[in-house]
Amino acid sequence: MLNRFVIILLCLLLLGGCSGPNSKGNLQKVGLLVPETINDQVWGTKGFKGMLKIQSKFDVDVFYKEGMDSQSEVERAVKEFSQKGVNLIFGHGSEYGEYFNNISKDYPEIHFISFNSDAKNSNTTSLSFKAYAMGFFGGMVAAHMSRVNKVGVLAAYEWQPEIEGFYQGALAENKNIQVSIDYVGNWDNGQKAVQLADRMMEKGVDVIYPAGDGFNVPVIERVKERGFYVIGYVSEQSDLGESTVLTSTIQQVDKLYEIVAERYNDGRLESGNLFFDFQDDVISLGKFSPLVSKEFIQKINRSIETYKVTGKLPK
Template sequence: MDYCLNGSCIVLKRFVVLVLCLLAVLTSCGQAGNQGELKKVGLLITDSVNDQAWGTKGYKGLLKIQSRFNVDVYYKEGMNSKSVVERAVKEYSQKGVNLIYGHGHEYDEYFSELSPKYPDIHFITFNGDAKNKNVTSLILDSYASGFFAGMVAGHMTKSNRIGIIPAYEWQPEVKGFYEGVKYQNKNAQLNIQYVNDFDDKEKALQIANDMIANQYDILYPAGDSFSVPVIERVKEMGLYAIGYVSDQSDLGNKTVLTSTIQEVDKLYENTAEKFNLGQLESGNITYDFQSDIISIGTFSPIIEQDFIDEINQSIQKYKETGELPNE
């Protein structure tokens, strides 16, 4: 019902319509949201976004998505059990999130059970086996990066003792590192001790201290949260390390010989783009050197240039042919 005073109803109505139109234009200009399928994005992390390795990479990827697609993003730390993950997914669903990243292989099991309950959400996890239609598992095949880093370690060791401190036995970069060391230096003695947790810094440091005491002069701490503290300990002792996930040369380029890198932040942006376009496949998708997601980090200036050139040539050959130096 229209209420008019002094016969001005038509003029007033036109004025109101004009004001509403202007407000609509201004609102759309100031809040231009994404026009594709991507609405809101959630991230679940087992430990912290401040670990300077795996967790930090995931957080950077989330920020890239926010910047590029102008959508709301959310993250939760300490998501390390089924019950907390269930609550987080329910909360994200209520917020209108339609793309959730579980930042680690742990979420493969959780998402396998939860995804049928949330058909309007697409779930992404890592190094798992996705079987449901709204789940994608990103397989990071880092065997080759481990192999090339192992070659570096085998070349640079002085004591012929190299220690590997992985989180789990299944990590492909660990097997690759072992094979790379053996290819480069048949006299090298390797010691592998598993932490059985990506975030147990105390146990990883204890293993590192034992290895250092037994004259292991190069350590490869392949774990999300413990790579940095182990490298810092190695640096204190004047020894060498191989970085993990990020280019960790900034911790000391005369300590960190190179790093096995996983460009997870780039992968976040890539998968979000595909989802936005309706092109993200369910199931398992594998990434290696050829995708520029897996790579080797900065080489230490203490490594001879001739050897660096040799490694770079081997990497280029692998990209082109898929063949490693021992094949």
């Protein structure tokens, strides 16, 4: 793991250098704070890729810091970023909403971005994926492919809208489906998640939706060992086994970073809480397993296009 407390200039180390501040808009330099690491291959890595997209598109310097999981650490990092001329900071998680609300008034020249939180000041914005429809279409696929009419959701927390979405989508596809739901209690406890997955499979569930980006990979590996199926979560996970991963519900975090940076650069970024869905082209279903019929894939794709136009889901 890279030094979690040392700031790194990405464009110098990774991209061979870049020019000075963007002269075409408001964006000058960009900073990223992550609570753990950019090397987790899921959520943290997506934020890192988003920074690389911003650097490439806007030709600006970008920085990041890992292990930023307390108010004091965030305050020190923001002070460093400010001294370097950073004027857009992404806090890659819901915890940064409160941190940024507490300090943003001290840095009126900086706009602060967090996820799934409540942004309260004029220079703070919270980004949230509207995950209900994402879960709904994942539930449709799971119910269609279950051989025994038993599917399961393994979530981190009860508040996740994709849970109810998955449940309703499964019922929309198959009125006789049984949906089991269990909660890990955090995003990262892979051991507990695998234990809960084992319990589900012992009860006959043959398709599981591991809705936690910190534990979905070990769950997928365990389900693969048992010969059952999963719906991937947040990332494209077909590479973990195309005979196991029926499809993935993808949140394109890196693309959302680029959209936000463009809005800020153009002076169009709103403060407050913003929500993004399929219509914004930042949520999608991933590659389908060859086990899923072409006819059903066409049906799902038509339903997604209808939802993007009308906002209506299948009944």
